[in-house]
Amino acid sequence: MTTEPTSRPTPEYFLSLIRDQQRGRLKVYLGFAPGVGKTYEMLQEGQRLKKQGVDVVIGIVETHGRAETAAMIDDLEVVPHRKLEYRGVVLEEMDLDAVLKRRPTVVLVDELAHAIAPGGRHQKRYQDVEELLRAGIHVVTTVNVQHLESLYEMVERFTGVKVKERVPDHVLAEAHQIVNVDLPAEDLQERMRAGKIYPLDRAERALANFFTDENLTQLREIALEQVAHILDRRRQERAGAGTNPNTSERVMVCLSLRSPNAPRLLRKGARFADRLGAPWYAVYVQTPGEATERVDAASQRLLADALTLARQLDGIPMTIKGTDLASGVAEFVREYGITHVMVGRSQRPWYSRWFGPSVLDQILLAVPGVDVLVVSTAG
DSSP states (O other): OOEEESSSOTTHHHHEEEEEEEEOEEEEEEEETTTHHHHHHHHHHHHHHHHOOOEEEEEEETTTOOHHHHHHTTTEEOOEEEEETTTEEEEEOOOOHHHHHOOEEEEEEEOOOBBBOBBBBSSHHHHHHHHHHHHOOOEEEEEGEEEGGGGHHHHHHHOOOOOOSOOHHHHHHHHHHHEEOOOOOHHHHHHHTTTTSHHHHHHHHHHHTTTTTHHHHHHHHHHHHHHHHHHHHHHHHHHHHHOOOOOTTEEEEOOOOOOOHHHHHHHHHHHHHHHHHHEEEEEEEOGGOGGGGGGHHHHHHHHHHHHHHHHHHHHHEEEEEOOOOOOOHHHHHHHHTOEEEEEEESOOGGGGGGSOOOOHHHHHHSTSSSSSEOOOOEE
């Protein structure tokens, strides 16, 4: 079963989008777990477009040995892959330059979150896709919801799995069409037991770990929530209310050199701002005691990584100078019209207050009238 954040389109709907835009259009088949049928439906899309006379090719498709999926490739043109040797193993990747040279109208690119072996122009497949879109080539792709960057800690918390291959949320947000490829958890597990997703020996391990009833139910709910949120945004845009970000709300996420888990704080901030429809800023206030020459290289790297992650989460990373953290935050709040300040929960022991007000107390006093959110960043 599939659902889309539009009214049920005719088979020509995506075709009409293709013909009225110079920049490439992106269509994403979103699933909640491997095996729900994303790649199969993407290939069906390719077959349908070909029958309608569209110049469509396969950039790369991962069949994972699934006969049903491989059969759907049928007579679709496959652009020859580029071979890369990595740690003694020869890997096949999409040949980006060959696709650009071939310049089809539409290219099918499986597994958007896939990490590319060293030797390619980009590190991630979604970066290849972005280059194809800039070149005016339309892309149909697939991804599972657990690969969204902002969901990293949430998925790890209830599945116990650290998802290594991730996609910035803005890539999905900028898609022109998103199809939620849904399947009851019981049916997915039955496909697993039948060996239609993984070989039987691997399937048993998967059913006992990632593919449990609880995990699949939660992942399915998250996928439906993502699509519902995008549907709501699109309705606002069509009504003319959501064309621009919410200009009445602005979110500031406060970073420090000693943030115990800055990535978790940033992901929570990004999701909060996204639900508000508001722009958000990841701000590091550099105090005199944290001048560059006084900070060790490891701390500087962690800060740089945090600011890079903020950019990937569609935030605006900024470094400002202040005599102390609270006054720096207050100045930024006034200058940028911030309505919500988000900080991580302090790791200081309770008795530290005997020696003076906490940083949180200082911020609360410095920004009256602004909502200050204290969030847990514990693992």
